[in-house]
Amino acid sequence: MPIPPFVAELRALVGTTELWLPAVTAVVRRDTGPQHEILLTLRADNGQWAPVTGILDPGEEPALGAAREALEETGVVVTVDRLASVSASPQVTHGNGDLGVYLDLTFDCTWVSGEARVADDENVDVRWWPADALPPMSDWLRQRIDDVLAGETAARFRQPPS
Template identity: 85%
Template sequence: MPIPPFVAELRALVGTLELWLPAVTAVVRRGEGAGTEVLLTLRADNGEWAPITGILDPGEEPAVGAAREALEETGVEVTVDRLASVSASPQVVHGNGDLGVYLDLNFSCTWVAGEARVADDENVDVRWWPADALPPMADWLRERIEDALADETAARFRTAPS
């Protein structure tokens, strides 16, 4: 579902004005060491590779939302292992002109079951990539993957560049 119903209701009131929305990223990994792979989606809206992302539903627990997005977008079941980082996205201009900035809770996740596939209309491809050979993507998305693969115990908090 590309636009959650609650966002559509907000858009009816505010039009394309910038919205500040809570979101999650699920960086899903499979394997260990040199064999570690990361699950990426090729987005239908901009044709770019990205980790799994999505908007939280009102009242939804963030880790539950990350697991839900992984299943909805790629058909895989995951464990949500830890909060890897917290950051704000740059302003996003959606294909319909809607503006948004997302407070992102980035989770490190582990694949449990399911064959990765395109499971919704938000993506045109889903693929496992070697962690050391990821395709081109926006720097802020690559940072999220790096944060999730860092295996640190504390979350990283991004700050504005100096």
């Protein structure tokens, strides 16, 4: 579902005004022998590769939201292993002119089951990529993957540039 109903209701009141919304990124990994693979989606709205992302529903527990987004977008079941980083996205202008900035919670997730596939209308392709050969994507999305691959046990909190 591209626009959650609660966001559509807000948009009816505020138009395209910038909204600050809570979101999750699920960086889904699986091991294929000695190397990791990362599950990426090719977004229908901008034609760019990205990890699984989505807006949290009101009152939704963030880790459950990350697992839900992975299933809804790619058809795979995951475990949510840890919070890897907390950051804010740059301002995003959606195709319809809506503006948004997203408070993102990035989770390190492990594939459990399911064949990766396009499972919604938000994406046009879903594919496993070797962690050392990811396709081009925006720097701020790539940073989320790097935060997971760093393997740290404590979450990274992005600091404003000095």
